[in-house]
Each structure stands twice: as C-alpha cells, then as structure tokens.
Amino acid sequence: MSAPVKLLYFAWLRARIGQVEEEVPLPPQVRDVAGLLEWLRGRGPRYAEALRDLSVIRVAVNQDYVGAEHPVRAGDEIAIFPPVTGG
C-alpha cells in the first residue's frame, strides 16, 4: 500500500512546478529524501526541470532541515525550496 505525504514548494520551485502544495501517495521504493527527489523528477517535465540541479535545492521534513539520507514516512510534511534569502 502507498502512504500519503504532504509536499510543499516555495519560491522559484513553486513557480516552476506550478503548485503550492500537494498530497501524494509515496511509492514503496521511496524511503528517503534522495529517493523522493528522484521519484519526483520522473513525474513530468516541470518536476524534472525544477529539480534538475540538487545543489540549489533544500529540503525540510516536518519543518527541520534534513539531508539526502533522511527517511521519509507516511504523514510527513516535506518542503522543497531553494536556499533561503531573508533578512
């Protein structure tokens, strides 16, 4: 069975993907952030383009910054965005 996660996109990632947020069922082979990004890139040209250069992508799981090996689980809130530019 696939389990849903909530995905949030910000700044130019939101603009390129064309969505603010979405609920997606996680395929069973997706276990961590790296796997999630890889899978998302295969969902269409907008995703592939937006997520092409991972050096300008940051990920937060449940509102904490995480690395590529961080696990993703059903019910997680996963935000994907460029490096921050506040202040």
Next chain:
Amino acid sequence: MIRVQREDFDVGRELERLSAGDHTVGGVASFIGLVRDFNLQGGSSASSAERVSAMTLEHYPGMTERKLAEIEAEANRRWPLAASLIIHRYGRLEPGDRIVLVATASPHRDAALAACHFLIDWLKTEAPFWKSEETPEGERWVEARAEDDAAKSRWSREG
C-alpha cells in the same frame, strides 16, 4: 520574542519596550534591514547594478517561527541577554521599507552587540524566507550569497 508580520513596525517603540522596567539592562543593540533600490547580482558595485522597484518576501509559515525561535534560544544560550526581539516582515515591500528588526538587551554592551550580529547572520541562512525582486527586466528570485554562509560560519563552534 518572535514576530512574523506583513505590517511595518515602530523601531523606537520596539526598542523602548525591550528594556522597559528592567534596570539590569545596560545596553540595547539593534539591526534594521531595509529594502535597497538596486541588486548586486548584475555586478559588484551600485553603478553596475540593476534597479529594484519593489520586492516580495515569501516564507514558510510554521517553520519560519520555529527556526527564528531556535535561533533566538541559541543566542540566549551563548550570551547573557535580558531580552531579545526578532521582527521579520513578508509580502510586497518597496525601497526604503523595513524588512527586519533584530534587537538585544543585556547588562553589557559586548553581549548585546555580539548577540545581535549573531542573530542577523544566522537568520539570513536559516530562516525560510525568499525574496523576489521587481526589476526593469522583470521579476527575479534573489539568489543566496556565499558571503552569507561565510558570515554564519564565523559563529560556529564545536559542540
């Protein structure tokens, strides 16, 4: 104290309130970030830079407050502060508008000044805000600067 808001703030009133009634405070330090009318991405000096007529700040509600509270707690661990305040705005702002206020109060000036500097350096690399600028060539997302990471790393220490 953390505030994330669309509306402007009154610097004088905020600074007064920070130390009001606390006579252990010997100094208040503050940093105010403003919207510039140029950006540096086209070049390194104002003369070669691009005009900016406005900017829009987007943020991640929930995580923003959480990260700012973490940063503030870390400053309070490192320095003996009587009080601290971070106000960060979001939405559309024009040149000259205030973006952010960081203020610290302490019995001693060294702690107040250092903690204030630390807070703005950390905020710039940790708090989930993004700026989009309106320029003659259209809208452009501001890119993160390596200098900001370097500024933050100055404050890193083991443990």
